[in-house]
Amino acid sequence: HKKYRFPNHIPGRVPIFGNLLQMPKNPADQRLHFAELAKKHGEMFTLKLGSNYWVFLNSHRVVGELLEKRGALYVSRQNLPMAGDVISRGKRIVFLPFGDLWKWQRKVIHEILGPAQRGVFGPFQDAESRTLLAGYLDQPDKWHLSHARYSSSVVFSMTFGRRTDLHDPTVKKIVEINDELTKSFEPGSNLIDAFPFLAKIPFAHSLQPWRWWGDSLYKAALENFSSEFDALVERQRQGKVTKCFVSEFLRLGRHKEIDRESMVFLAGSLIEAGSDTTRVSLNQLAAAAALFPDWVERARKELDEVCGSNAERLPTADDAPRLPYIKAAAKETVRWNPSFGEIAHSLIKDDEFEGYRFPAGTTFVWNHWGIHNDPNEYEQPERFYPERFLNADLEKPTKGHLGFGAGRRVCPGWTVASASLFLGISRLIYCFDFHTVPGRPIPTGRPFSIGVDKPYEVGVTVRSQAHADLIRRECRPDDGSVNP
Numbered sequence: 419h420k421k422y423r424f425p426n427h428i429p430g431r432v433p434i435f436g437n438l439l440q441m442p443k444n445p446a447d448q449r450l451h452f453a454e455l456a457k458k459h460g461e462m463f464t465l466k467l468g469s470n471y472w473v474f475l476n477s478h479r480v481v482g483e484l485l486e487k488r489g490a491l492y493v494s495r496q497n498l499p500m501a502g503d504v505i506s507r508g509k510r511i512v513f514l515p516f517g518d519l520w521k522w523q524r525k526v527i528h529e530i531l532g533p534a535q536r537g538v539f540g541p542f543q544d545a546e547s548r549t550l551l552a553g554y555l556d557q558p559d560k561w562h563l564s565h566a567r568y569s570s571s572v573v574f575s576m577t578f579g580r581r582t583d584l585h586d587p588t589v590k591k592i593v594e595i596n597d598e599l600t601k602s603f604e605p606g607s608n609l610i611d612a613f614p615f616l617a618k619i620p621f622a623h624s625l626q627p628w629r630w631w632g633d634s635l636y637k638a639a640l641e642n643f644s645s646e647f648d649a650l651v652e653r654q655r656q657g658k659v660t661k662c663f664v665s666e667f668l669r670l671g672r673h674k675e676i677d678r679e680s681m682v683f684l685a686g687s688l689i690e691a692g693s694d695t696t697r698v699s700l701n702q703l704a705a706a707a708a709l710f711p712d713w714v715e716r717a718r719k720e721l722d723e724v725c726g727s728n729a730e731r732l733p734t735a736d737d738a739p740r741l742p743y744i745k746a747a748a749k750e751t752v753r754w755n756p757s758f759g760e761i762a763h764s765l766i767k768d769d770e771f772e773g774y775r776f777p778a779g780t781t782f783v784w785n786h787w788g789i790h791n792d793p794n795e796y797e798q799p800e801r802f803y804p805e806r807f808l809n810a811d812l813e814k815p816t817k818g819h820l821g822f823g824a825g826r827r828v829c830p831g832w833t834v835a836s837a838s839l840f841l842g843i844s845r846l847i848y849c850f851d852f853h854t855v856p857g858r859p860i861p862t863g864r865p866f867s868i869g870v871d872k873p874y875e876v877g878v879t880v881r882s883q884a885h886a887d888l889i890r891r892e893c894r895p896d897d898g899s900v901n902p
């Protein structure tokens with residue numbers, strides 16, 4: 419590696435493992451650790467994790483220079499024998515290395531879910547957010563389950579054309595598989611991904627316990643998605659299909675271009691990538707509304723001007739041009755106290771930058787928590803303050819923060835995601851008050867827990883009798899139940 423030069427190596431490396439043994443175990447602690455390292459070492463630093471070099475990008479400037487401006491080079495994912503090959507058999511787009519299959523999948527997703535298709539998924543978001551309100555009204559203490567149901571049912575409708583609730587067996591399995599999957603790609607979380615060469619040693623299959631676990635996760639996901647796929651084809655045969663990702667995919671003949679398992683995983687990947695992210699973002703929103711009532715007041719003023727101060731009607735997607743503050747709040751929701759970790763990019767060709775030389779295969783991490791909490795990047799970063807996004811980029815939901823990642827790997831679901839957030843936020847803030855619960859402070863200053871359990875206490879009450887009546891009138895209460 420003589421001809422290469424990495425920025426700021428973090429001291430304390432040991433042979434073979436590099437910095438791996440210094441990594442905190444818990445993902446939230448890892449994020450705080452990366453932010454601390456950024457404070458000490460500046461815009462870039464390097465960790466050696468097993469046999470891999472990980473360069474951390476700690477400012478919007480270097481993320482922009484490398485992941486955005488040179489996006490065509492910083493476009494792949496690192497070699498992940500466990501998460502990518504064994505658990506996903508190279509079929510989950512999120513782990514796919516740069517190449518034809520990845521390019522093809524991005525193109526198809528864009529074609530079916532991009533901005534031109536808003537009319538297709540808009541009605542799902544409208545229906546599901548009404549159910550969200552009914553859930554809040556009936557079971558205010560289960561707000562977190564209402565978020566889970568909303569998020570999951572939107573992406574399910576959009577992908578397979580059917581609504582779901584939290585008791586749905588397919589949804590339950592997805593949640594379980596996702597839990598395991600998330601664990602598997604934290605930096606340093608499993609030895610095989612830290613030492614990819616181990617995967618190449620021809621041990622007998624039976625001597626590789628990690629393979630059993632990975633294989634069983636793959637099979638569980640495949641069965642789960644396949645049965646949904648078959649059910650849709652059957653509904654279609656009976657002439658009962660709603661326009662959705664899979665029905666469009668079939669109508670456009672895309673299934674002739676790809677094998678069945680890859681097709682099933684493409685659909686499944688959308689659900690995996692779209693549900694938890696939206697759910698956790700709404701959890702962040704609830705915490706922010708309870709902790710910072712000042713922005714809620716300002717958001718209300720705008721909503722009341724458009725929909726009436728006495729619950730005349732619900733906000734809709736068509737109100738967006740008159741609700742700039744809500745659009746800004748949707749961006750701030752994915753910026754503030756971000757709970758999710760980053761997904762690293764990998765370099766496909768040697769590159770030089772400001773005196774450094776990186777070999778192809780280097781892993782690059784956009785330091786999500788570090789950048790979002792850096793006072794040099796955001797004034798008072800700990801404060802939820804939508805005003806910071808009332809600027810020229812307001813209409814570009816992915817700009818000004820890293821909530822959707824960056825560059826060529828930026829979340830391809832952002833159109834759907836930002837519309838789900840916009841509608842969810844505008845309706846919730848219009849109809850409900852959020853407050854902190856005495857003696858149960860919301861634990862900010864570190865990433866929130868992303869599990870399906872309630873991450874913290876938030877008090878929820880309907881704003882007025884008129885708002886409760888509006889919900890009863892316009893949202894079907896029988897759909898609103900999240901838990902018997």
Ligand code: HEM
Nearest residue numbers: 511512691692695696699821822823824827828829831835
């Ligand atoms: C608020 C909700 C969401 C958030 C915060 C979010 C965030 C992200 C982030 C941070 C990435 C990685 C970007 C990178 O590597 O630079 C990503 C990737 C991805 N997201 Fe989202 N996402 C959300 C919703 C969705 C939805 C609704 C869908 C599907 C319709 C979706 C589909 C995907 C896919 C397929 C990828 C992998 C892209 C690739 O590797 O090329 N996401 N998302």
